[in-house]
Amino acid sequence: MGGIETDTIMGIGMILAFGAGALSFLSPCVLPIFPAYLSYITGISVKELQGNHDVKIRSKLLSHSAFFLLGVSLIFISLGIGASYLGQLIQSLLAGNTGLLIQRLAGVFILFMGLFVGGWLNIPALMKEKRFQSSKSPVGYMGTFFVGMGFAAGWTPCIGPIFGSILFLAASNPAQGTTYTVMYVLGFALPFLLLTFFLGSTRWITRHSQVIMKTGSIIMMIMGIVLFTGQMPRITEFLLQLVEDTWFEKLG
DSSP states (O other): OHHHHHHHHHHHHHHHHHHHHHHHHHSTTTGGGHHHHHHHHHOOOHHHHTSOOOHHHHHHHHHHHHHHHHHHHHHHHHHHHHHHHHHHHHHHHSOSSHHHHHHHHHHHHHHHHHHHHTTSSOOGGGGOOOOOOOSSOOOHHHHHHHHHHHHHHSOOTTHHHHHHHHHHHHHHSHHHHHHHHHHHHHHHHHHHHHHHHTGGGHHHHHHTHHHHHHHHHHHHHHHHHHHHHTOHHHHHHHHHHHHHHHHHHHHO
16 A cells, blocks of 8 residues: 555646646746747737737747757656755755655745745745847747746746745655656646647636636645645545545445
8 A cells, every 4th residue: 555655646736737848837927928929939919919810820820839848858857856866965965854844844845835826925036037038039940949948947936936836846755856847847838839829718727827827836735835834745645545435436
């Protein structure tokens, strides 16, 4: 059962990391400027982007988006690997139950970041953006790739706290840290590509982005409390028991 519980805990962490990535993209810091970013990396005006797209334009949008996301992924995953190694190093250098200590620190951090993302806590230092700015459009796909790297390296008011929580989660569980980061990247990339294909849906989601962020921030706070109190194994055990009971009822 221990192996099954470990797999379940990992599965919950992966789902949460994927959701955190999606939340980062759907945040008010990213989604409203999404068409402008597409316009910048492709050279197609925002007005043209909002119109009907033929196969050629759609293909250009998706291919540039893919290179943009490769740049984003390189930065995010590199940071995730670094956080995992740092967490592993701390646990190997310090004697005692350091894994639990890092987990509790991660819980506190995620709880505070949830309060910040939801708008219930104001941290001025996190409101500053550090992002590469250029008045010129990138040249070709390599230019788009480097714009993606610059975007990921920027500390925006929404992405920074959410991704910072994933890095803390990676440090608290070094064995799965890279996996969590990859799931975060997938969570960010999938809605990015979907909305690139269905660009007209952006307006509807933008209108509801505040509700999405509030819901996501509440989930972050719950996760922070669960990590701090060390209740994840009990929750996993409850979920396993629930699945087993449901399965046996169906067999019976």
